[in-house]
Amino acid sequence: MTTKNVHVKIDEMKTNTGLIKNLELSIGKVVDESWAEPMGPTPMPSLTTLRDWDMKLLNRYKPFYMPDCDLCCLCTYGKCDLTAGKRGACGLDIGAQSSRIVLLACSIGAATHTGHARHVVDHLIEKYGRRHPIDVGGLNVKVEAPVTRLVTGIRPETLGDLEDVLEYCEAQITHCLSAAHTGQEGNNLDFESKAFHAGMIDQVGMEVADIAQISTLNFPKADPEAPLIQMGIGTVDTSKPVIMCIGHNVVPSVGIIDYMKDSGLADKMEVVGLCCTAFDNTRYYDRAKIVGPISWQLRFVRGGFADVVVLDEQCVRTDMFNEAERVKAPVIAASEKNCMGFKDRTNDPADEIVADLVSGKVPGVLILDPDKVGEVAVKVAMQIAPIRKKMRVLPNINEIVELAKTCRQCNLCQRSCPQDLKIPAALKAASEGNIAPLTELYEECIGCGRCEEACPVKLQIHSFIVKAGERFMVEETNLCRAGRGAVQDVEIRNVGSPIVLGEIPGILAVVGCANYPHGGKDVYDICREFALRRYIVVTSGCSAMSAGSYKNEEGKTLYEEFPGSFEAGGVLNVGSCVANSHIAGAAIKVANIFAKRPLRGNYEEIADYIHNRVGAVGLAWGAYSQKAASIAAGFWRLGVPVLVGPHGSKYRRMLLGREDKPEDWEVYDARTGDKVNVGPAPEHLFQTVETPQEAMAAIAKLCIRPNDTWKGRSIKLSHYIDLHKRHYGTMPPDIHLFVRTMADVPMTMKDEITAILEAKGWKETVIPDPTLLPRMIRKKKE
Amino acid sequence: MSCEPWQCAEIAATKKANAITKPEVAVAMIKRAARPILVVGSNATERWMEGRQLIDYIIDFAKASKVPVVATAHMVGEFLKRGFEPAGFMSAMDIGNRLVDPTWQGLDGKGHPDLALFVGLPYYMEALILSGLKHFAPDLKTITLDNLYHPHATWSYPNGTLEEWASNLKVMTSKFEGGQ
Numbered sequence: 001m002t003t004k005n006v007h008v009k010i011d012e013m014k015t016n017t018g019l020i021k022n023l024e025l026s027i028g029k030v031v032d033e034s035w036a037e038p039m040g041p042t043p044m045p046s047l048t049t050l051r052d053w054d055m056k057l058l059n060r061y062k063p064f065y066m067p068d069c070d071l072c073c074l075c076t077y078g079k080c081d082l083t084a085g086k087r088g089a090c091g092l093d094i095g096a097q098s099s100r101i102v103l104l105a106c107s108i109g110a111a112t113h114t115g116h117a118r119h120v121v122d123h124l125i126e127k128y129g130r131r132h133p134i135d136v137g138g139l140n141v142k143v144e145a146p147v148t149r150l151v152t153g154i155r156p157e158t159l160g161d162l163e164d165v166l167e168y169c170e171a172q173i174t175h176c177l178s179a180a181h182t183g184q185e186g187n188n189l190d191f192e193s194k195a196f197h198a199g200m201i202d203q204v205g206m207e208v209a210d211i212a213q214i215s216t217l218n219f220p221k222a223d224p225e226a227p228l229i230q231m232g233i234g235t236v237d238t239s240k241p242v243i244m245c246i247g248h249n250v251v252p253s254v255g256i257i258d259y260m261k262d263s264g265l266a267d268k269m270e271v272v273g274l275c276c277t278a279f280d281n282t283r284y285y286d287r288a289k290i291v292g293p294i295s296w297q298l299r300f301v302r303g304g305f306a307d308v309v310v311l312d313e314q315c316v317r318t319d320m321f322n323e324a325e326r327v328k329a330p331v332i333a334a335s336e337k338n339c340m341g342f343k344d345r346t347n348d349p350a351d352e353i354v355a356d357l358v359s360g361k362v363p364g365v366l367i368l369d370p371d372k373v374g375e376v377a378v379k380v381a382m383q384i385a386p387i388r389k390k391m392r393v394l395p396n397i398n399e400i401v402e403l404a405k406t407c408r409q410c411n412l413c414q415r416s417c418p419q420d421l422k423i424p425a426a427l428k429a430a431s432e433g434n435i436a437p438l439t440e441l442y443e444e445c446i447g448c449g450r451c452e453e454a455c456p457v458k459l460q461i462h463s464f465i466v467k468a469g470e471r472f473m474v475e476e477t478n479l480c481r482a483g484r485g486a487v488q489d490v491e492i493r494n495v496g497s498p499i500v501l502g503e504i505p506g507i508l509a510v511v512g513c514a515n516y517p518h519g520g521k522d523v524y525d526i527c528r529e530f531a532l533r534r535y536i537v538v539t540s541g542c543s544a545m546s547a548g549s550y551k552n553e554e555g556k557t558l559y560e561e562f563p564g565s566f567e568a569g570g571v572l573n574v575g576s577c578v579a580n581s582h583i584a585g586a587a588i589k590v591a592n593i594f595a596k597r598p599l600r601g602n603y604e605e606i607a608d609y610i611h612n613r614v615g616a617v618g619l620a621w622g623a624y625s626q627k628a629a630s631i632a633a634g635f636w637r638l639g640v641p642v643l644v645g646p647h648g649s650k651y652r653r654m655l656l657g658r659e660d661k662p663e664d665w666e667v668y669d670a671r672t673g674d675k676v677n678v679g680p681a682p683e684h685l686f687q688t689v690e691t692p693q694e695a696m697a698a699i700a701k702l703c704i705r706p707n708d709t710w711k712g713r714s715i716k717l718s719h720y721i722d723l724h725k726r727h728y729g730t731m732p733p734d735i736h737l738f739v740r741t742m743a744d745v746p747m748t749m750k751d752e753i754t755a756i757l758e759a760k761g762w763k764e765t766v767i768p769d770p771t772l773l774p775r776m777i778r779k780k781k782e
Numbered sequence: 783m784s785c786e787p788w789q790c791a792e793i794a795a796t797k798k799a800n801a802i803t804k805p806e807v808a809v810a811m812i813k814r815a816a817r818p819i820l821v822v823g824s825n826a827t828e829r830w831m832e833g834r835q836l837i838d839y840i841i842d843f844a845k846a847s848k849v850p851v852v853a854t855a856h857m858v859g860e861f862l863k864r865g866f867e868p869a870g871f872m873s874a875m876d877i878g879n880r881l882v883d884p885t886w887q888g889l890d891g892k893g894h895p896d897l898a899l900f901v902g903l904p905y906y907m908e909a910l911i912l913s914g915l916k917h918f919a920p921d922l923k924t925i926t927l928d929n930l931y932h933p934h935a936t937w938s939y940p941n942g943t944l945e946e947w948a949s950n951l952k953v954m955t956s957k958f959e960g961g962q
Contacts, residue, residue, distance in 0.1 A: 062879075064875060064878060064879040064882065064914065065914055065917065065918060066878070066910035066911055066913050066914035067913050067914070067917055068910065068913070069795075070794060070795035070796070070797070070913075070917075071795050081795050081796045082917075083795055083796050083797045083916070083917065084797060084916060084917050084920055085917070085920065094917050094918075095917075095918070412790065415788055415789055415790050416789070416790050416791075418906070420789070420904075420905055454790070517904065646904050646906070646907050647906070649875075649906065649907045649910050649911075650906065650910065652910065654875050654879070656875060656876065656879045658879070658880075658883075660880075660886075687873065687875050688873075688874070688875050688907065689855070689873065690823065690824050690854055690855035690873070690874055690903070690904065690907065691824045691855040691856055693855065693856035694824075694854075694855040694856050694873060697856070698873070727856045727859065728856050728858050728859045728871070729858065729859030729860075729862045729863065730858060730859065730862060733871070
């Protein structure tokens with residue numbers, strides 16, 4: 001990095017004048033220019049530095065707005081009705097308002113990951129010191145922080161270096177958020193550009209969080225053979241005390257695992273996790289277990305499995321304190337961002353807190369010292385388990401039958417269900433003694449509990465569904481690869497050429513949350529389809545869990561069936577939400593390590609390279625959160641297309657190309673300066689797909705890039721055509737737009753495609769050295 | 783029959799769909815339209831009425847009314863399997879995006895549609911697309927043929943049973959020459 005703090009810490013020093021204890025001294029910064037790479041044009045970009053790049057993308061991929069609400073309720077001039085062209089009191093119209101909400105969502109997401117990173121870095125510096133080295137993969141990973149290097153121009157070498165990076169992120173998020181204030185920005189595309197900015201910052205924040213924890217907590221370091229972790233409620237030995245950690249921040253869990261091991265209790269209890277904390281727990285301790293994705297919080301707690309519930313941050317059910325109290329499971333809130341209304345007991349003696357929780361004097365406590373969280377959680381679990389005896393609040397089948405008779409068939413449960421599940425019919429059947437229809441809802445239920453909130457006779461409908469599906473729940477015994485973290489530089493060198501030339505047909509990143517339209521099996525099916533086709537399949541977060549939750553005919557999960565390396569046909573789990581940064585990092589490293597494009601503070605050129613050459617596409621089959629929005633936005637700015645499943649339409653804005661407008665698909669040929677039409681490659685930057693079948697065809701198409709060689713294009717077209725024919729029953733209607741020369745045409749389909757090309761009046765074109773940036777043209781036209 | 787949004791929270795502000803009280807009303811509007819299209823979503827094979835799938839009712843209706851069909855998702859294959867060729871197929875987002883573009887000249891290149899019928903998309907997706915059209919395609923009229931009330935359409939059937947839905951579709955089909 002360019003600057004360094006001089007930091008002196010003295011624990012104890014005797015001098016002639018006295019004793020000095022715990023002295024810390026910072027005396028400014030010293031310039032360190034050991035990094036030979038010159039600074040690029042855009043280190044630490046401001047809100048507008050990359051605006052021109054954003055506008056290039058936004059003019060090609062124009063927003064299609066689908067307002068989720070006709071009103072704006074953000075200031076006291078309002079509510080303002082913005083229906084169909086009306087402007088509000090501030091002058092904003094519904095297009096700008098919709099993009100403003102997108103900016104808010106992305107800013108919240110970026111703030112959440114960056115706040116997470118700040119907490120992790122501050123804690124780890126306190127524990128390991130500012131000079132603790134960054135190490136995410138030993139000698140295999142020289143480019144340790146590709147996103148950070150690209151965006152900020154900083155090469156972080158120590159934990160202390162990450163503080164400078166975070167200061168930049170925090171300032172930018174503040175600016176992004178401020179732009180959403182009434183009377184700031186007014187143009188929808190400017191809001192969009194700022195949403196991209198928030199997304200880019202989000203990637204930096206995520207990277208900082210993950211490389212800090214990888215470097216200090218002995219997580220797998222870019223390890224393709226990271227351990228296989230037990231996953232599913234059926235893997236938990238419920239005869240032992242169980243601590244369940246929910247959220248995303250591993251720090252309190254580390255306190256729990258350390259205390260448990262130090263106390264010799266590792267064989268006497270279970271530590272399990274839900275959502276991303278589960279992943280990071282298992283990266284720290286491979287005997288921790290993953291219960292499942294975010295949507296399984298209610299089923300695990302109501303099922304009585306957890307003796308102590310530890311909440312950190314993000315995606316935690318905010319009524320968890322109520323739910324846990326129903327089964328007499330004490331709650332420990334462990335994050336400043338999620339205090340749950342509990343009294344702060346951080347400074348109280350651990351044994352007093354334990355006594356209060358075990359006796360039921362208080363249902364929960366706030367403890368902000370992770371070591372104390374560990375001690376309290378372990379002691380409470382050991383003491384309360386024999387008392388609780390896995391108390392549960394699931395009704396038995398007979399009770400369900402009786403209670404279902406009180407159902408009024410008012411339909412409010414179904415009308416409140418995000419999945420539109422046919423609950424009234426299932427309850428009617430249950431009232432007649434047939435539980436099977438309720439059981440069928442288990443797989444598709446996303447565990448939100450809205451059905452119960454809507455029910456006028458207060459039926460515990462979610463509990464009914466969980467009980468009816470109990471057999472599936474307790475039989476869930478799967479394996480998931482622990483998050484491996486970054487992609488090695490050597491892996492990038494091996495696959496860089498075939499990716500850029502198109503011979504590896506694409507990189508599919510299956511990421512996001514668990515609000516799938518019809519259960520997690522679709523995630524597994526999509527991942528397996530593309531792994532078998534020798535795409536590189538990368539997973540993270542709740543999707544990585546769903547990908548591992550099903551087995552092939554030989555009884556193997558995806559992570560057993562396919563290698564965990566970044567190679568054709570690999571299925572690799574990078575880890576938790578913050579590990580998504582490694583997916584962006586891999587694309588960036590292709591540009592830098594394989595193509596030797598300068599990285600440092602050189603965002604626009606690298607994004608232009610990725611957009612035109614790296615056939616990567618993200619799929620968030622379930623995506624519910626603001627963090628998912630900001631993660632997507634980070635990929636949009638890099639020019640990487642993102643698909644979302646049906647619920648993702650509620651992000652209310654798509655970024656869609658128009659393949660019927662040839663003028664939108666021109667690039668410069670960097671060799672000559674000529675403008676060349678490259679077709680809709682990739683066609684969209686953000687799109688909702690309705691069915692898994694549509695997703696598969698869209699993924700194959702969105703991996704097509706202008707730079708593909710004829711051989712690569714031919715391979716990509718083979719997959720696109722094959723998937724399209726299989727699922728759509730017909731040839732793609734746009735195939736002529738992707739054929740540049742006859743050499744692009746897959747050999748086995750030559751006659752069929754030639755006839756189409758003739759009918760469409762197709763003309764041969766050239767394969768350019770593609771760029772959207774005039775400054776990248778090497779030879780200017782006269 | 784209720785004119786409340788099927789999904790309770792899908793509330794419109796000041797511009798809310800008119801209720802189609804009987805299928806003849808929808809038929810009259812379709813007959814009045816110069817360039818209607820019918821967008822058919824993936825529930826076409828998920829919904830069953832009287833032992834037939836929704837897609838079968840839609841094929842009957844499309845053949846009778848001659849309204850060009852745009853199949854979303856992978857539904858084109860389902861139409862082709864049944865010997866019916868839609869006028870076009872594209873993703874739900876793509877057809878929505880084209881409909882808000884006043885320069886788009888329709889599937890046949892002869893002019894922008896003046897009426898868009900929707901049926902069989904996941905409720906929330908259809909609601910969002912109809913919202914987009916309500917806000918950004920002021921000259922376009924929209925009708926949903928679903929049995930669920932969609933507040934963002936111009937015209938929508940109230941929430942109804944599967945039997946009512948089947949009946950409405952059959953009556954509509956019968957009111958066109960080809961449906962006699």
